[in-house]
Amino acid sequence: xxxxxxxxxxxxxxxxxxxxxxxxxxxxxxxxxxxxxxxxxxxxxxxxxxxxxxxxxxxxxxxxxxxxxxxxxxxxxxxxxxxxxxxxxxxxxxxxxxxxxxxxxxxxxxxxxxxxxxxxxxxxxxxxxxxxxxxxxxxxxxxxxxxxxxxxxxxxxxxxxxxxxxxxxxxxxxxxxxxxxxxxxxxxxxxxxxxxxxxxxxxxxxxxxxxxxxxxxxxxxxxxxxxxxxxxxxxxxxxxxxxxxxxxxxxxxxxxxxxxxxxxxxxxxxxxxxxxxxxxxxxxxxxxxxxxxxxxxxxxxxxxxxxxxxxxxxxxxxxxxxxxxxxxxxxxxxxxxxxxxxxxxxxxxxxxxxxxxxxxxxxxxxxxxxxxxxxxxxxxxxxxxxxxxxxxxxxxxxxxxxxxxxxxxxxxxxxxxxxx
Amino acid sequence: xxxxxxxxxxxxxxxxxxxxxxxxxxxxxxxxxxxxxxxxxxxxxxxxxxxxxxxxxxxxxxxxxxxxxxxxxxxxxxxxxxxxxxxxxxxxxxxxxxxxxxxxxxxxxxxxxxxxxxxxxxxxxxxxxxxxxxxxxxxxxxxxxxxxxxxxxxxxxxxxxxxxxxxx
Ligand code: SF4
Numbered sequence: 072x073x074x075x076x077x078x079x080x081x082x083x084x085x086x087x088x089x090x091x092x093x094x095x096x097x098x099x100x101x102x103x104x105x106x107x108x109x110x111x112x113x114x115x116x117x118x119x120x121x122x123x124x125x126x127x128x129x130x131x132x133x134x135x136x137x138x139x140x141x142x143x144x145x146x147x148x149x150x151x152x153x154x155x156x157x158x159x160x161x162x163x164x165x166x167x168x169x170x171x172x173x174x175x176x177x178x179x180x181x182x183x184x185x186x187x188x189x190x191x192x193x194x195x196x197x198x199x200x201x202x203x204x205x206x207x208x209x210x211x212x213x214x215x216x217x218x219x220x221x222x223x224x225x226x227x228x229x230x231x232x233x234x235x236x237x238x239x240x241x242x243x244x245x246x247x248x249x250x251x252x253x254x255x256x257x258x259x260x261x262x263x264x265x266x267x268x269x270x271x272x273x274x275x276x277x278x279x280x281x282x283x284x285x286x287x288x289x290x291x292x293x294x295x296x297x298x299x300x301x302x303x304x305x306x307x308x309x310x311x312x313x314x315x316x317x318x319x320x321x322x323x324x325x326x327x328x329x330x331x332x333x334x335x336x337x338x339x340x341x342x343x344x345x346x347x348x349x350x351x352x353x354x355x356x357x358x359x360x361x362x363x364x365x366x367x368x369x370x371x372x373x374x375x376x377x378x379x380x381x382x383x384x385x386x387x388x389x390x391x392x393x394x395x396x397x398x399x400x401x402x403x404x405x406x407x408x409x410x411x412x413x414x415x416x417x418x419x420x421x422x423x424x425x426x427x428x429x430x431x432x433x434x435x436x437x438x439x440x441x442x443x444x445x446x447x448x449x450x451x452x453x454x455x456x457x458x459x460x461x462x463x464x465x466x467x468x469x470x471x472x473x474x475x476x477x478x479x480x481x482x483x484x485x486x487x488x489x490x491x
Numbered sequence: 492x493x494x495x496x497x498x499x500x501x502x503x504x505x506x507x508x509x510x511x512x513x514x515x516x517x518x519x520x521x522x523x524x525x526x527x528x529x530x531x532x533x534x535x536x537x538x539x540x541x542x543x544x545x546x547x548x549x550x551x552x553x554x555x556x557x558x559x560x561x562x563x564x565x566x567x568x569x570x571x572x573x574x575x576x577x578x579x580x581x582x583x584x585x586x587x588x589x590x591x592x593x594x595x596x597x598x599x600x601x602x603x604x605x606x607x608x609x610x611x612x613x614x615x616x617x618x619x620x621x622x623x624x625x626x627x628x629x630x631x632x633x634x635x636x637x638x639x640x641x642x643x644x645x646x647x648x649x650x651x652x653x654x655x656x657x658x659x
Contacts, residue, residue, distance in 0.1 A: 093630060095632070095635075095636050097635050116646055119646050119650070120646055120649050120650045120653065121650055121653070122649070122650075122653050123653075209581075210581075210584060211581060211584055211585050211588065213585070213588045213589065213644075213645055213646065214584060214588060214645070216645075216646065216649075217588070217645045217646065217648075217649045220649050220653065221649055221652065221653075225587070225635070225636065225639070227583070260551070260554075263551070263577075263579070263580065264577075264580050293580070295580060
């Protein structure tokens with residue numbers, strides 16, 4: 072029977088020949104993940120189970136990233152719970168401040184997720200790893216607790232939707248713009264329960280970092296997972312990096328889809344999503360005159376090497392507008408170090424950017440750049456809900472890094488073509 | 492397993508704030524949460540409720556936040572199960588995990604009225620409307636999912652499973 076890539080990975084982890092959309096299955100997990108917000112709740116539930124230990128000390132990843140370096144006493148207590156649990160259970164993949172980063176940038180970089188894996192995490196953006204051709208999805212804290220004990224989880228097999236991008240990407244258009252375009256088209260519940268499979272010539276040429284950005288925001292359309300069939304670009308990324316054997320799956324040509332969307336990539340321009348929903352996306356060219364107070368470049372959506380290179384390329388030899396604070400947050404320590412080696416950090420600092428240690432920080436209104444009442448921010452993050460980055464009367468506009476950098480220079484939402 | 496009860500009927504997109512208002516999230520005590528279940532969305536519910544009653548709702552039941560407090564409040568109030576056209580994804584997981592039975596049946600969600608008496612045969616996947624005599628089907632819950640519900644939730648289920656393993 073023909074199957075999609077998502078169905079094949081789920082079947083393999085359920086020990087089955089085939090699975091069908093709508094079925095509930097019990098599946099083996101290759102990795103489980105918790106952070107400094109969700110893991111404390113999961114640890115409490117885990118203790119109720121009375122398990123002798125975690126199912127595999129190499130397959131439970133705990134990443135304090137949201138409020139670190141700890142912004143206050145409460146967040147310090149939460150991180151401490153993770154640290155103590157990690158010590159007690161001798162976890163291999165606990166990542167302390169200084170060697171860490173944002174979970175969804177860090178785990179692929181560290182080779183902890185590979186093609187064909189099944190990963191669950193108590194964080195909604197766990198769907199990011201679909202970029203590697205893995206099935207990954209966000210769950211609740213109780214799910215995390217159970218999976219830490221058993222090494223398996225229950226899942227409902229999703230229907231798949233296919234998004235095909237024909238044609239060539241225009242300059243300054245990346246994965247972020249493609250996914251914002253999709254969400255603008257289908258809405259924030261347009262893929263509820265469903266697997267979002269991205270394919271076509273434009274996706275085949277998209278870089279790994281661009282693919283991570285796309286799959287990261289599947290949840291913003293209500294999707295269960297985002298996924299891209301692994302290819303030579305994936306292979307180049309995972310070879311020598313992945314700690315476990317991996318397997319490439321791809322959808323059968325006659326696999327069944329709930330819906331198929333076709334876009335001409337050459338018609339898609341850089342996007343900006345207006346407050347207060349990611350579905351309010353439109354071309355930057357049509358944004359009008361929107362002055363900004365802050366620009367944030369970072370997060371699990373766009374805090375990777377390619378993003379920093381793109382931003383530095385635009386900011387090189389230029390200055391951040393006097394009315395704007397530009398905050399740049401490299402996704403991991405590795406990315407930070409590589410940006411230093413390439414001279415990007417110097418370019419950014421000279422331009423007037425505040426460069427932070429890796430953290431979620433302002434993305435969820437935690438710290439490192441909270442907005443005051445009435446302030447506006449353009450950000451490379453993934454959610455622009457009411458109050459997401461601070462005051463309930465502040466505004467967040469979502470874009471790619473080149474647009475966020477150009478806007479920082481001009482003090483208003485702007486395309487990179489306006490400064491170069 | 493059979494579930495029998497009287498129906499409270501709701502519309503589409505009942506969100507987690509409607510199920511348990513955010514102002515009560517400073518506790519995770521099930522009894523406390525149960526007292527405020529549906530209090531904003533349906534003021535008649537807390538007073539008129541009888542243990543074993545059933546919720547029937549439209550699409551996207553439980554949308555909004557991922558708070559496990561929502562299914563906990565419904566379960567602790569004594570609601571025996573929820574039947575809906577569809578559930579929001581995280582609510583769906585959380586409900587099973589904390590041991591609240593839920594069933595997706597577009598026909599039942601459409602056809603059943605407030606106050607009807609309903610009998611759910613969980614094993615055969617049939618909902619009987621005892622008031623009108625009509626029946627509706629839902630995809631039967633697989634055995635291991637029934638075990639989660641029978642165990643009273645995922646944590647108990649996992650604990651039992653580990654006991655069995657260690658006795659082997
Ligand atoms: S960067 Fe933002 S979206 Fe990503 S994990 Fe952190 S808080 Fe969540």
